[in-house]
Amino acid sequence: MDEPEAIQARMPQSPVNEHVARVWSGWLGLTAGLALIVGGVVLAANTSGGAGVAVLIVAGVLTLAGLTAVAPGQARVVSLFGRYSGTVRDTGLRWVNPFTRRRRISTRIRNHETAVLKVNDADGNPIEMAAVVVWQVDDTAKAVYAVDDFVQFVAIQTETAVRHIAGNYPYDARGEEQLSLRQNAEEITSRLSAEITARVVSAGVHVIESRITRLSYAAEIAQAMLRRQQADAVVAARSRLVEGAVGMVRMALDDLAEQGIVDLDEERKAAMVSNLLVVLCSDHATQPVVNTGTLYQ
Secondary structure: OOOOOOOOOOOOOOOOOOOEOOOEEHHHHHHHHHHHHHHHHHHHHHOOOOHHHHHHHHHHHHHHHOEEEEOOOEEEEEEEOOEEEEEEOOOEEEEOOOOOEEEEEEOOOEEEEOOOEEEEOOOOOEEEEEEEEEEEEOOHHHHHHOOOOHHHHHHHHHHHHHHHHHHHOOOOOOOOOOOOOOOOHHHHHHHHHHHHHHHHHHHOEEEEEEEEEEEEEOHHHHHHHHHHHHHHHHHHHHHHHHHHHHHHHHHHHHHHHHHOOOOOOHHHHHHHHHHHHHHHHOOOOOOOOOOOOOOOO
């Protein structure tokens, strides 16, 4: 049976891509800002004041306003009057244009676990499925400008991918040559990761790993499906048991014939085969019957 083809989500291209913002040492900016303010205060104390004092103090305040602290696991997306200017990833105290807007974006590794979703598998059976995805922001510019809320975007797209994967594969293949959710967990997980990646890449998000955390039949059919699985297991076990018993009977008849221990006609062979199969395939211990007469009595 042909496997369903993976459907790649067609997401629009992001309007921007991340690049490094132009920054300077924050300590240099701090020193310059304090120097300007102190200079203005000194000038105001020694003179009658005027425009020069105001200019120095305003320049110092603006210089200090350009200071930006970047902590580990964070980045700052810098924009000037609505235009993307770059991203600051270097940690520590940095100085940028004080008129820019600096939006803090976490680049730490995050995880999102979906709620338990009730969906129909490829056979139409209602199942319950949940997954967890480990991700982090890889392109801060796309995360800010390509979507409204990249955290919510990841959550919704992950749920969509889980529903799509669940609907394309049966819960149990029941011996057929096809992938199933229960028997091919690694392959299904790989395809789930690929689909989530395709859906969130336009938001600048990198999927590290995804795993199915829950997979079961829905409560309304769980008992019926359990009985069917038990019946399939019993049939498989019986088939294996009969196959082994037939092999043992064949081996016994061949050994008796080769060694010439006893010469059995077709009727006695049939009786022997019947008795051996009963002994080997019975669920309960058999009770032997000792024949004290002749072979044919």
